[in-house]
Amino acid sequence: MTVSLETFAEKLLAADDLCIVYHIRPDGDCIGSAFALALALKAAGKRCTVTGRDPVPNIHRYLTDRVPLDEIADPVYFTLDAVSPYRTGNFADQHFTFCIDHHRNNSIEADYKYVEEDCGACSEIIFKLICAMKIPVTKEIADLLYTALITDTQRFRTSDTTAQSFETAAALTRLGADIFGISRRNTFVKPRGRRMIEDALRESLHITHDGRLMTGIITQADLRRAEIEDSELEGINSFVEQYEEMLIGVTVRELPDGRSRCSMRTGGDISAAAICALHGGGGHYHAAVCELDEPPELAREIMEQTCAGYLPEE
Ligand SMILES: [Mn+2]
Structure with missing residues (x-):
């Protein structure tokens, strides 16, 4: 069921023991968004873990390895940045309680679903969601969200880059995100x-x-x-x-x-x-x-x- 972001935030605040599933062949957006949300939910006192079929790419490990995850036997499942069940990999048959995405024609069924088609990065929505839950955005969360934003908008040049993308970037800058280091690492330096x-x-x-x-x-x-x-x-x-x-x-x-x-x-x-x-x-x-x-x-x-x-x- 598609709901407003306010309702989504309410339902998420009422949940506990969450497992956030990122998509197969993960990119900066799904990784940054998933781990940022996990940090926020843990700050709100919830137990939370993050998983996906494939491992976190090495380039992001310096941020994600610092996020403490819980072991949860029977979690409530949350998917983000995945347009279809196929993209959730080994979770394709999983029942999802929560789903957030920014792709057109998202085909995942979830109890609570919120999609903003063609917004620059999923992390723009995750940022709004964390703010709607009134959970403080720490520098660690800001770094993860900015990594997601800069990679999915390819330095703010995709056709889905909107004023909201820049507003999110400005807010994350004020919250202490490492603008120089994250941009350089993810979009400029070539090993x-x-x-x-x-x-x-x-x-x-x-x-x-x-x-x-x-x-x-x-x-x-x-x-x-x-x-x-x-x-x-x-x-x-x-x-x-x-x-x-x-x-x-x-x-x-x-x-x-x-x-x-x-x-x-x-x-x-x-x-x-x-x-x-x-x-x-x-x-x-x-x-x-x-x-x-x-x-x-x-x-x-x-x-x-x-x-x-x-x-x-x-
Ligand atoms: Mn994305």
């Missing part, structure tokens, strides 16, 4: 492995239709060579966006099981969410994703065929 992957991706590019359609591939072999985990490549799907002529850009990432995850970025009036929906995926207007059972080279061909039909007439 050696990351640079190697970018080189491999550049090499793999297929650029057609006068540069308007481009596809690239990152394989498991690339990851091994660069000695980097897939989870350490947040933002890599936006690499294609640096090409000025690009209208549709797809980054095909080979999954450990040989299937392909196709991340799409679009410009102009082309809906990435609509194209990815054709292959069972979804997401935002200019950034969406779908998974194909095919290996990367074949998945690339399929995506090229699908996308070519969406390019405007020259």
Whole structure:
């Protein structure tokens, strides 16, 4: 049932023994939001834990390892930043009491659900929720929420970045968030492995239709060579966006099981969410994703065929 944020806050304050579930292949937004909320709920005297199918990416561990979690036998489940049951991984069949999200067409059923479509980051909602519960936002919470905000808005440049994104950032700045360090760490500095992957991706590019359609591939072999985990490549799907002529850009990432995850970025009036929906995926207007059972080279061909039909007439 969809409820107002006020009702959501009331119901959450009345609950205890919570388990917050972040989505598979976690990013800064779901991790920052989940651990910030856990800290807040614990400050309000509740028992709380955070879990997800995949481990917390190393880059965020310096913040999350400091969050003390409880062991809870029979928790109340809370999901955030996951658009569908599939995205909750091994919790796909779990009954969720609480659900918060910022994606279009969220398909998770929950007793209490609050979705703001197309807001910059889930953490903007989590910040409002913590404030609505009148729980103080500490520097630790602010750091986690800012990590989520800066990564999901890609330094405030996605098309979902709104005045609320900046208002949240201003508030978190006043609350002591490490603006310089978090931005630098998450959006600017590139470790050696990351640079190697970018080189491999550049090499793999297929650029057609006068540069308007481009596809690239990152394989498991690339990851091994660069000695980097897939989870350490947040933002890599936006690499294609640096090409000025690009209208549709797809980054095909080979999954450990040989299937392909196709991340799409679009410009102009082309809906990435609509194209990815054709292959069972979804997401935002200019950034969406779908998974194909095919290996990367074949998945690339399929995506090229699908996308070519969406390019405007020259
Ligand atoms: Mn998000």
